[in-house]
Amino acid sequence: MAPKYKLIYFNGTGRAEPIRYLFAYAGQDYVDYRIKREEWPQLKPNTPYGKVPVLEVDGKPVAQTNAIARYLAKQFKLQGSDDWEILQADSLVETLGDYNLSSMRLFREENSERIAEIKKDQAFYLAKFDEIVSSNPSGLLVGSAVTWADLVFAATLSSRPDQVDAPKSYPALSAFVNKINNLPAIKKWVETGPKSDPPPSGPQHKR
Numbered sequence: 351m352a353p354k355y356k357l358i359y360f361n362g363t364g365r366a367e368p369i370r371y372l373f374a375y376a377g378q379d380y381v382d383y384r385i386k387r388e389e390w391p392q393l394k395p396n397t398p399y400g401k402v403p404v405l406e407v408d409g410k411p412v413a414q415t416n417a418i419a420r421y422l423a424k425q426f427k428l429q430g431s432d433d434w435e436i437l438q439a440d441s442l443v444e445t446l447g448d449y450n451l452s453s454m455r456l457f458r459e460e461n462s463e464r465i466a467e468i469k470k471d472q473a474f475y476l477a478k479f480d481e482i483v484s485s486n487p488s489g490l491l492v493g494s495a496v497t498w499a500d501l502v503f504a505a506t507l508s509s510r511p512d513q514v515d516a517p518k519s520y521p522a523l524s525a526f527v528n529k530i531n532n533l534p535a536i537k538k539w540v541e542t543g544p545k546s547d548p549p550p551s552g553p554q555h556k557r
């Protein structure tokens with residue numbers, strides 16, 4: 351029998367949406383607990399490292415987005431079909447983390463030269479991701495069946511306004527994101543799941 355899962359995060363997409371995509375795709379019941387901002391100061395000291403997301407597995411809490419997603423991928427058999435695919439999926443998720451770091455820097459940056467540099471860095475990653483899906487006959491990131499990497503990428507690239515627009519200049523990447531978002535279980539989650547608050551806008555979005 352599957353354990354009881356409770357995902358704890360704010361009412362945003364952020365780091366939790368890839369985990370929610372995994373639950374949705376696997377058809378696994380879980381509690382999607384969305385902390386109210388005013389609740390956070392009391393909850394924070396009771397989390398493993400004072401950060402969310404936290405996943406409770408049969409009441410036992412664990413932190414770190416990628417560790418949680420990787421664990422669920424294993425539970426749901428979405429890691430990849432052999433050790434090579436598992437490694438490729440892991441490597442891609444870590445690389446998406448590097449891309450996300452650029453996005454976070456962009457979010458805070460006000461200097462136009464540095465903004466241009468960060469955008470160049472992002473374009474580099476997006477072009478690589480585009481090349482990877484366009485050279486795979488399945489149109490997925492790894493192999494011929496959906497892996498957790500596909501779900502993590504689609505959730506991430508569909509969440510933040512700057513990232514939603516990013517894949518549009520990359521036709522294969524854009525088609526890939528649409529393909530994952532149109533999988534029946536994901537489509538249902540996106541259309542009928544709770545509505546997340548929009549992410550806050552940084553200085554460069556105000557221009």
Ligand SMILES: N[C@@H](CCC(=O)N[C@@H](CS)C(=O)NCC(=O)O)C(=O)O
Nearest residue numbers: 364365400401402403413414415416
């Ligand atoms: N490396 C951690 C980072 C977690 C993290 O920074 N979480 C933020 C939300 S996205 C948080 O808990 N912020 C509230 C706080 O620090 O009080 C992960 O990936 O889970």
